[in-house]
Amino acid sequence: MRKLFAEFFGTYWLVFGGCGSALFAAGIPNLGIGFVGVSLAFGLTVLTMAYAVGHISGGHFNPAVSFGLWASGRFSAKDLLPYILSQCVGAIAAAGTLFFIWSGKTGNVIDNTKAGAFASNGFDAFSPDGYSMMSCFAAEFILTMFFLLIILGATDKFANGKFAGIAIGLGLTLIHLVSIPITNTSVNPARSLSQAIFAGGEPLHQVWLFWVAPIAGALVAGFIYKMLLEQKEAA
Secondary structure, three states, X not given: OHHHHHHHHHHHHHHHHHHHHHHHXXXXXXXXXXXXXXXXXXXXXXXXXXXXXHHHHOOOOOHHXXXXXXXXXXXXXXXXXXXXXXXXXXXXHHHHHHHHHHOOOOXXXXXXXXXXXXXXXXXXXXXOOOOOHHHHHHHXXXXXXXXXHHHHHHOOOOOXXXXXXXXXXXXXXXXXXXXXXXXXXXXXXXXXXXXXXXXXXXXXXXXOHHHHHHHHHHHHHHHHHHHHHOOOOOO
8 A cells, every 4th residue: 555655646746746847837938947847847756756755666657667667577467457546546636736726827728629738648730749640659659668768777676776766857857858849748648647637628539649659668668678688697
């Protein structure tokens, strides 16, 4: 149960900090943090929670990460569903909190006919810069695959684990710097689901891609690391 609470709070913080920065701080005229600030916010959420509760649950905060760790042989199949449910509940709770705060400003209405509504992800007309479904799928697949390779390498028993949280947080920052214009960046099905639920409409209809592509990329990364990169014995 401690592990599930850790995953809940870690995913809550990721969505609240990352999506919150996009909703509240990115677009303020002359003072907004922009894409770079939002990218850094997502990275910082993972970095801070990795050190805060990562020692309790492993610090997944993302269904794709749980699948990737399972594929690499580092996570039990029996724990997949409980972890994913905890992550999704944490993400939805954070989105609900964001919606409550966001609704406190006169004129704030979710327009789910536009890309990025309530920090949601999307493709085609709902991609921030108009990228096709296949382009968005490829971006989410590749970026999640490399995110898992970073996680698996940084947390390897032969790696310097003290710096794993930094590598993972900076990795997520880089991912956002690349892909915010493409998909508004998911690489995390729970994050995508939580925002899509509140946005509704087409963002919710498109959320399937932001489950399939990240999980597929994570599974490939897990198998690649296990078969090709994992060091079995100390050199």
